[in-house]
Amino acid sequence: MVHFFEVLGIWIGALLTFAIFSFLYKDNPFYKVAEQIFVGLSAGYWFVYTIFFILLPNMYNPLTENFAANWIKLIPALLGVMMLMRLIPSIEWVSRFPIALVIGTTSGVFFLRYLKSDVINQLTATIMNPFSGNNTVMIVGQILLVIGTFTGVVYFYFSKKHEGAFGVTARIGIYFLMISFGAAFGYTAMARISLLIGRLQFLLGDWLGIIQP
Amino acid sequence: MKRNIPLIITFLVGITVIFSEFIPHYPFGMLSGELENWFLIISGFAILLGQLSLFKVNILKIKFKKENWQYSVITLISVVVMIGTGLLWGTKDNTGILGNGDQIIAVMGSKPFDYLFDNVYQHLQATMFSLLAFFIASAAYRAFIARTTESNLLLIAAILVMLGNTSLGSFLTSWIPEAISFLHLPKLAEFIMKYPTTAGQRAIMIGAGLGIIGSSLRIILGIERSYLGGK
Numbered sequence: 422m423v424h425f426f427e428v429l430g431i432w433i434g435a436l437l438t439f440a441i442f443s444f445l446y447k448d449n450p451f452y453k454v455a456e457q458i459f460v461g462l463s464a465g466y467w468f469v470y471t472i473f474f475i476l477l478p479n480m481y482n483p484l485t486e487n488f489a490a491n492w493i494k495l496i497p498a499l500l501g502v503m504m505l506m507r508l509i510p511s512i513e514w515v516s517r518f519p520i521a522l523v524i525g526t527t528s529g530v531f532f533l534r535y536l537k538s539d540v541i542n543q544l545t546a547t548i549m550n551p552f553s554g555n556n557t558v559m560i561v562g563q564i565l566l567v568i569g570t571f572t573g574v575v576y577f578y579f580s581k582k583h584e585g586a587f588g589v590t591a592r593i594g595i596y597f598l599m600i601s602f603g604a605a606f607g608y609t610a611m612a613r614i615s616l617l618i619g620r621l622q623f624l625l626g627d628w629l630g631i632i633q634p
Numbered sequence: 635m636k637r638n639i640p641l642i643i644t645f646l647v648g649i650t651v652i653f654s655e656f657i658p659h660y661p662f663g664m665l666s667g668e669l670e671n672w673f674l675i676i677s678g679f680a681i682l683l684g685q686l687s688l689f690k691v692n693i694l695k696i697k698f699k700k701e702n703w704q705y706s707v708i709t710l711i712s713v714v715v716m717i718g719t720g721l722l723w724g725t726k727d728n729t730g731i732l733g734n735g736d737q738i739i740a741v742m743g744s745k746p747f748d749y750l751f752d753n754v755y756q757h758l759q760a761t762m763f764s765l766l767a768f769f770i771a772s773a774a775y776r777a778f779i780a781r782t783t784e785s786n787l788l789l790i791a792a793i794l795v796m797l798g799n800t801s802l803g804s805f806l807t808s809w810i811p812e813a814i815s816f817l818h819l820p821k822l823a824e825f826i827m828k829y830p831t832t833a834g835q836r837a838i839m840i841g842a843g844l845g846i847i848g849s850s851l852r853i854i855l856g857i858e859r860s861y862l863g864g865k
Contacts, residue, residue: 422741422742423741426743426749427743430749431753433754433757434753434754437754437758437761441761442765445765445768453702453705455758456705456762457705457708458709458712459755459758459762461710461712461715461716462712462713462754462758464684464685464712464713464716465714466751467681467684468682468720469716469721469725471678471681471682473720473725473728475674475675479675480678493668494671494675497672497675500672501675501678501679504676504679504683505682505683508683508686508690513863517862517863519676520640521640521641521644522643522644522673522676523680525644525645525853526648526672528850529647529649529650529652529666529850531850532652532851533652533655535842535843535847536847538839538843539839539842540844540847546836547836558816562825563829565833566829566830566832569829569830570833570837573833573836573838574841576837577838577840596783596787597830597834598834598838599784599787600826601791601830601833601834601835601838603791604792604826607795607796610767611796613763613767616763616767617767619764620761620764623757
């Protein structure tokens, strides 16, 4: 019976793979069905994940195992229920209180996190002696790193019109940004192509058995 | 009350979290930790809210027989099946309402939730993302015909990085003498990643970081209130 379910799983996977790939021809009912199954399963997966990995260990288990020590968790539980009131238009405003807490916490955490990781740490890494490299390639690279970071930041300064020397600096910044986007594009393309190869391996190996998986 | 109390909550919570970084002693340190725990629990409910909203939207679509309502039936069945199997028999590491599902594991080889995840969800996800390989190729073509300095830089960087990370790139430039070995495609790709790409990413990170800091301050101080809704 286990073997039957293994084979069934492979067939389901193969048919759904074809259903998704059929979109390359044009939008069609097979693709839409597969897409909706994906949406439904994703939603279901995150529901179950939320129950088992967030709400049970952080709220339900502490409350049931040692209520006296964890009664304070009733407050976020109540706020969580208030969040669900968003679905009832007449008392939708009640959900603003938990949203305010979530937004406040997120703002505070993000303020600190991005100040440290995205601003201070990046500036610290950039403020260096570019001529301290071991070889010419490294020195050229470090000069490019300093110039690229500075000009890139200048490009993001929109309070002054990009013209004259400021405009030229911003334009150099754009070139560095484009190289950065190009590299990101290359990596994304490679990642997607490796996924495509994975799908072909599944179809030709696991499903048809033409190649060794 | 409907607007001011949430604004006060946001201010107090945001300030407490920021203060706790500079004053990690009692009560700020403890408060910050507790608030982050609350945040996790409320976020869990927010995810549930999203699922319930999905139910509501699809049920209304079916009820009023809107265009393509038949597909909403499939969505709902998929959600119910995934949630049902997950809650009844649990997941790989968790026990469900009906126990650990040993009997069903003996029949299916794994728990129904994991079976669906491995044989349906993962295939759909991988295929959906692999579709992008084709659209990325199309996007590259369109970028190439733009013929501007920026688009050329983008494409040259992309091609060098892609070739540099494959055996073909290494093969194509294997004849280059050692004296100018930095022109080997793998080394060139490494150089692009290490210096100009890092510079671009740093600029983006600094710009985005400053933007996020500004937005956070605006929210904490109550200048930005759009999250409260328009009413």
